[in-house]
Amino acid sequence: MKNKLKRFATSFLPVAENRRGECIRCGECCKLPYPCPFLRYDEQGLSSCAVYRFRPPSCRKYPRTADENVTPATCGFYFVPLTELIPAKEPI
Numbered sequence: 001m002k003n004k005l006k007r008f009a010t011s012f013l014p015v016a017e018n019r020r021g022e023c024i025r026c027g028e029c030c031k032l033p034y035p036c037p038f039l040r041y042d043e044q045g046l047s048s049c050a051v052y053r054f055r056p057p058s059c060r061k062y063p064r065t066a067d068e069n070v071t072p073a074t075c076g077f078y079f080v081p082l083t084e085l086i087p088a089k090e091p092i
């Protein structure tokens with residue numbers, strides 16, 4: 001529940017620029033801390049949201065940062081080290 005409150009409070013902040021990957025519809029983030037009543041699964045076991053167009057920012061942006069990613073084992077998103085985002089210096 002603590003993590004859910006944190007994600008709600010920070011959901012209006014931008015997604016970290018070091019996030020990579022994409023949602024692979026595992027549905028694990030829709031069970032935090034209990035299964036969302038709008039969570040659905042198709043016959044292939046892929047998740048979807050019954051109110052997708054109207055989902056809250058905390059769902060739209062999950063996982064917003066590496067610290068807020070509590071489903072790293074299954075989530076299709078991942079975070080590269082921030083040092084990889086620093087452009088190489090031009091030779092003088």
Ligand code: SF4
Nearest residue numbers: 023024027029075076
């Ligand atoms: S945990 Fe990641 S891959 Fe799984 S449904 Fe949520 S955003 Fe998509």
